Amino acid sequence: MAPSVHLSQSAPLELKLSDGRWLSISERRTQEGGVVGIYADITTLKQREEELSCLVDSLAVARDEAQEANHAKSRFLATMSHELRTPLNAILGIGDMMREEAEEAGLDDLLDPLGRINRAGRHLLQLVDDVLDLSKIEAGRLEVQIEDLPLRSFVADIETTVRLLAARNGNRFVCDCPADIGNVQADPTRLRQVVLNLLGNACKFTERGEVRLDVSCDAGRIKFAVADTGIGISEEQLPKLFAEFTQADASTTRRYGGTGLGLAISRRLCRMMGGDIGVVSKPGIGSTFTAWLPARPDVRR
Amino acid sequence: MSDASGRIRVVYVEDDGDNVYVLTRRLGRRGFDVVVAGDGAAGIETVRKTHPALVLMDMSLPVMDGWEATRRLKADPATRDIPVIGLSSHAMIGDREVALSAGCDDYDTKPIEFERLLAKMHHLLVRGATP
Numbered sequence: 001m002a003p004s005v006h007l008s009q010s011a012p013l014e015l016k017l018s019d020g021r022w023l024s025i026s027e028r029r030t031q032e033g034g035v036v037g038i039y040a041d042i043t044t045l046k047q048r049e050e051e052l053s054c055l056v057d058s059l060a061v062a063r064d065e066a067q068e069a070n071h072a073k074s075r076f077l078a079t080m081s082h083e084l085r086t087p088l089n090a091i092l093g094i095g096d097m098m099r100e101e102a103e104e105a106g107l108d109d110l111l112d113p114l115g116r117i118n119r120a121g122r123h124l125l126q127l128v129d130d131v132l133d134l135s136k137i138e139a140g141r142l143e144v145q146i147e148d149l150p151l152r153s154f155v156a157d158i159e160t161t162v163r164l165l166a167a168r169n170g171n172r173f174v175c176d177c178p179a180d181i182g183n184v185q186a187d188p189t190r191l192r193q194v195v196l197n198l199l200g201n202a203c204k205f206t207e208r209g210e211v212r213l214d215v216s217c218d219a220g221r222i223k224f225a226v227a228d229t230g231i232g233i234s235e236e237q238l239p240k241l242f243a244e245f246t247q248a249d250a251s252t253t254r255r256y257g258g259t260g261l262g263l264a265i266s267r268r269l270c271r272m273m274g275g276d277i278g279v280v281s282k283p284g285i286g287s288t289f290t291a292w293l294p295a296r297p298d299v300r301r
Numbered sequence: 302m303s304d305a306s307g308r309i310r311v312v313y314v315e316d317d318g319d320n321v322y323v324l325t326r327r328l329g330r331r332g333f334d335v336v337v338a339g340d341g342a343a344g345i346e347t348v349r350k351t352h353p354a355l356v357l358m359d360m361s362l363p364v365m366d367g368w369e370a371t372r373r374l375k376a377d378p379a380t381r382d383i384p385v386i387g388l389s390s391h392a393m394i395g396d397r398e399v400a401l402s403a404g405c406d407d408y409d410t411k412p413i414e415f416e417r418l419l420a421k422m423h424h425l426l427v428r429g430a431t432p
Contacts, residue, residue, distance in 0.1 A: 087319075
């Protein structure tokens, strides 16, 4: 039954027999000049190997399919978000126009409902914008354009915007940025989005308190610390903060609005720019979100 | 620059009917005479014919987009001094830079904040009036 073949000492020969079984054959020479042949039935092993290689192939196919489906989903979202914006812009424009004309015509009863259309429309627009951003990030189609950005004028611009925002809830806004702070490596549009997101949250969750922006440079990192004296976040809620579509809890959305996507997007943007965001918070005392980015060009990029 | 009744003429290049409706109506109530063109090529023609005080140019347009139309207006000595405000949906980042590099004098995003747009228009119109 064993085929007569000459074998090298090291590599066993594997043979498939006519009945489908597999044999492994190896030979050793003995000191006396004889030969010892070892015949092992490796049929089960071979079957497992084949099963495994089939599994690897089908996993690769499944992975490709999943990747393609993911890209298709992101393309769909990006296109849809764009298509959604056009009619939404029309609704907002017409609503705004009607409010102005109602005001001029003294139709005061209409001002409140028209204002509600406007607020709901803007909320929807923010959602669409956030979904668009997230789908672009996931599709790998959101590019950050890192440049050497002078911080003083960047922060001054943000200060102007946030002062108005802070006043809405009766908050004091304090902004501290050293004169010699220098530059940061960042995409100006995206960094602005991140810092405004953190400050917007701080203003929203704080009433008649204080919102601070402290910009500092420490160990090669530019830090944007946004501190508030607002409602704070409990320890259980903290880990969920940066996940998509998660606010601390559902009632938060009802009471404070927002999309629950802002922090998830901000963290991903920071990471794309070589930095990150962290948070410390005490319920009832306030929260401090710190975003940091490299101060100097990162040699790895 | 302006029609017989002293209204300030503005060419609005836009292909979306609702946007045209809203801005034409609102600007009309604020003393502007709005002439509308539906694509970039028609926009250039309309600007050459009507000599407006200012152009509002949507960036994504059929036939010829707003970037190209602005570039051509700014390359022509007859139209280059007419201020152009580029308008676009801010879904695209970097739009502002592209619009300004095409020669737009200013840029604004949709949804249009009417008072903000009006302030930009006034700024450019005053600058044009007192060189």
